[in-house]
Amino acid sequence: MARAYNFNAGPAAIPLEVLQQAAEQFVDYQGAGMSIMEMSHRSALFEGVNNEAQALLKELIGIPDNYQVLFLQGGASTQFAMLPMNLLKAGRPAAYVKTGAWADKAMKEAQLIGETVVAASTESDKYMRMPSLSEIVVPSDASYLHLTSNETIGGVQFHEFPDTGDIPLIADMSSDILSRPIDVSKFGVIYAGAQKNLGPSGVTVVIIRDDLVEQSPKDIPAMFRYNTHAKASSLYNTPPSFSVYMVGLVLNWIKGMGGVGQLEQYNRDKTKLIYDAIDQSGGFYRGAAQTGSRSFMNITFRLGSEELEKLFVKQSEAEGFVGLKGHRDVGGLRASTYNAVPLESCQALAQFMADFQKRNG
Known part of the structure; x- marks a missing residue:
């Protein structure tokens, strides 16, 4: 079989070994007589898939014990709104680093929820560079600082991250998560759509510190509260089970790569x-x-x-x-x-x- 030279921006390439393994297990997963797509998300088999994927992610990028790994739906675009719904406090603006289309979309969603400020922007350079850390100015009363670690359209990437002290640092890492080691403890929240580096579309990974989970307000719908999903180990409602399974295979592939x-x-x-x-x-x-x-x-x-x-x-x-x-x-x-x-x-x-x-x- 001739494989294409796949340079798509997303959905993107998935390791051939992973695709072959999924094909072998597609009709009958571990002798269950059914596909992973057909079985209950409450079954012991799927709970094992879910738990293993969470554990592998924690292992591969060194996620500390005081963080939760959530598998959610709606893509990174839903996180643009879910983040400020949970973490943007009245009288405390959310600070955003504008580095391209994705950072701009995230900020526009936050503006619907509450006050925002621009901590740095490279718009005058047509988003063809990332700001230096010294250019990023965060108000002392900010609810959080949000940045996009890699902008797919301009092809620019942060090669180091700011130290924000007590202000939570939030990162959209949809397009470069697991491509390099990071210090997770520097971040309050990391989120990423799976369809670039983690697997197929359909699942969004959210890595969130426990104290921020606890800030979920009670006056927003349950599906948009981080604590809803944390309490249920991402099984509050029917998850994108096949996508989670594929993420687990990709994570095992990364582990096998060293x-x-x-x-x-x-x-x-x-x-x-x-x-x-x-x-x-x-x-x-x-x-x-x-x-x-x-x-x-x-x-x-x-x-x-x-x-x-x-x-x-x-x-x-x-x-x-x-x-x-x-x-x-x-x-x-x-x-x-x-x-x-x-x-x-x-x-x-x-x-x-x-x-x-x-x-x-």
Whole structure:
């Protein structure tokens, strides 16, 4: 079977070994005579799947004991609203770092709930860089500081995080969770849609500190309270069971790869191939993001004209490459090199880029 060179921004590549394992277990999961999709979420088998996935995530990124792991629905976009519903206090603004479309969407949702302030913004640079830590100014009475660790559209990424002291630091890590080691204890909440680095769409991971769980107000619907889901171990209502099962398989794959530290080096090796193809092209390819903010998950670049970019996409698709067209809001080209994208795919893309330049340079 010929596998595509999948550089989609999301839903994105899933490890082939994981897909094969899921296929083997699809009809009959562990002798139950049914698929994981068919069985009750109250069954002992599924509770084992749910508990194992939580435990693996805690192990792989070192989540402290005073944090909960929740598997929720609605994607990161629901978290844009759920966070301020639970944590934005009257008279204490929520601070947001504006670094691109996703950070902007998160802030707009919070503005519907309560007062917000901009702690830093790179809009004047067309979101082609991340702010330095010194640029981030957080009010002393802020309810929390929210940032987006990696912006998929611009291809920019935070390479270090601010120390916010007693003010909870909230991070949308949808597009780079588990791509590198992080100190979870620096954050009050980390959330991520699964469809980029964790598995298929349908489940959203929320890592939240216990004291913030306890702040869930009683005057919002139960489904939007973090404590509702924490008390029920994410089984308050019927969960996206197949997606949770797939996340567990992906987490086991990461463990088998040697853990997050090994995966970080693997990701750096992959992206170096493509960034080198850009930087060593003599200007034929131009990186879109500023060098110091370049993402190791989403590589954005341009050619000399839109016509040449369209030709690049057309010819790359003919060679089996998928997902290299840039986001419609910014144009250009983009290669998303999430955890599951094989090194061989990046080697093939770097070679295609060199060949394309020879033909059109």
